[in-house]
Amino acid sequence: MGDLMRGKRGLIMGLANDKSLAWGIASKLAEHGAELAFSYQGEALAKRVRPLAEKLGSDFTFECDVADMESLDRAFDTLKERWDTLDFVVHAIGFSDKSELRGKYVDTSLDNFLMTMNISAYSLVAVTKRAAEMMPPKAEDGSGGGSILTLTYYGAEKVVPHYNVMGVAKAALETSVQYLANDLGPVGIRVNAISAGPIKTLAASGIGDFRYILKWNELNAPLRRNVTIEDVGGAGLYFLSDLASGVTGEVHHVDGGYHVVGMKQEDAPDI
Numbered sequence: 001m002g003d004l005m006r007g008k009r010g011l012i013m014g015l016a017n018d019k020s021l022a023w024g025i026a027s028k029l030a031e032h033g034a035e036l037a038f039s040y041q042g043e044a045l046a047k048r049v050r051p052l053a054e055k056l057g058s059d060f061t062f063e064c065d066v067a068d069m070e071s072l073d074r075a076f077d078t079l080k081e082r083w084d085t086l087d088f089v090v091h092a093i094g095f096s097d098k099s100e101l102r103g104k105y106v107d108t109s110l111d112n113f114l115m116t117m118n119i120s121a122y123s124l125v126a127v128t129k130r131a132a133e134m135m136p137p138k139a140e141d142g143s144g145g146g147s148i149l150t151l152t153y154y155g156a157e158k159v160v161p162h163y164n165v166m167g168v169a170k171a172a173l174e175t176s177v178q179y180l181a182n183d184l185g186p187v188g189i190r191v192n193a194i195s196a197g198p199i200k201t202l203a204a205s206g207i208g209d210f211r212y213i214l215k216w217n218e219l220n221a222p223l224r225r226n227v228t229i230e231d232v233g234g235a236g237l238y239f240l241s242d243l244a245s246g247v248t249g250e251v252h253h254v255d256g257g258y259h260v261v262g263m264k265q266e267d268a269p270d271i
């Protein structure tokens with residue numbers, strides 16, 4: 001328990017269940033006193049998201065499909081009906097056709113390329129634009145502004161088998177973080193990303209041979225383990241609280257150090 005988020009209100013986008021990265025972050029924020037709203041993708045997810053929101057003391061949940069700009073506008077209208085300001089947003093959303101998260105990137109179809117880019121990268125831009133309008137103006141004493149956090153993966157930087165078009169979308173997402181950070185820095189809004197190591201979630205189960213990726217990271221990361229949603233939650237708390245008041249445009253790895261390793265560890269057995 002702590003008070004790092006006391007008095008701050010934020011929207012969590014991308015909660016599917018209690019394995020979601022969004023759940024790790026939301027739990028940590030609630031522990032530190034944040035007031036939370038949750039958006040879910042479709043009515044089918046509502047019955048999963050509502051009880052989880054309640055566990056964190058929130059009865060504020062509503063639908064938002066980020067591929068649909070009208071749905072996004074409706075979601076932010078709903079938010080504005082109840083809250084006059086917004087301090088932070090967690091964007092934990094990604095999607096691609098499962099059939100193209102295996103095999104070769106060269107086989108990516110145009111339709112899936114555009115859909116993946118739209119849902120996994122452009123949505124951060126669309127969300128940030130709407131969220132920024134609700135964030136309090138920056139004041140002389142340094143208060144005001146806001147913080148936006150998204151989730152990315154190492155497949156944006158290096159080739160990870162099967163990650164394919166999602167890697168290309170994450171690269172666009174990471175560059176968007178930098179451009180958005182620069183656009184909104186003058187009004188005190190910070191935009192950052194956590195590059196999380198592999199974690200078994202609903203979205204991850206769509207990636208070909210994900211178990212192999214998990215095992216490889218566990219054996220080869222400097223910490224010799226996979227990260228958890230609690231690890232990601234801790235870093236999320238840092239970015240969304242005033243602890244990170246001087247940090248923007250950052251892609252921060254929470255991956256047990258995997259991204260610094262250049263080759264297989266000597267002590268890693270063959271898998």
Ligand code: NAD
Pocket residue numbers: 013014015016017019020021022040041045064065066067091092093094095119151152153154195196197198199200201202203204
């Ligand atoms: P998850 O399945 O729990 O969450 C993905 C969420 O995206 C779901 O809540 C889903 O409803 C939402 N979503 C998909 N399309 C949407 C749309 N059109 N509109 C609104 N919401 C939509 O999986 P997760 O692993 O927690 O994923 C969260 C984020 O973390 C994603 O961006 C993912 O790429 C990223 N990430 C995951 C890992 C991992 O290994 N699990 C690693 C690094 C980054």
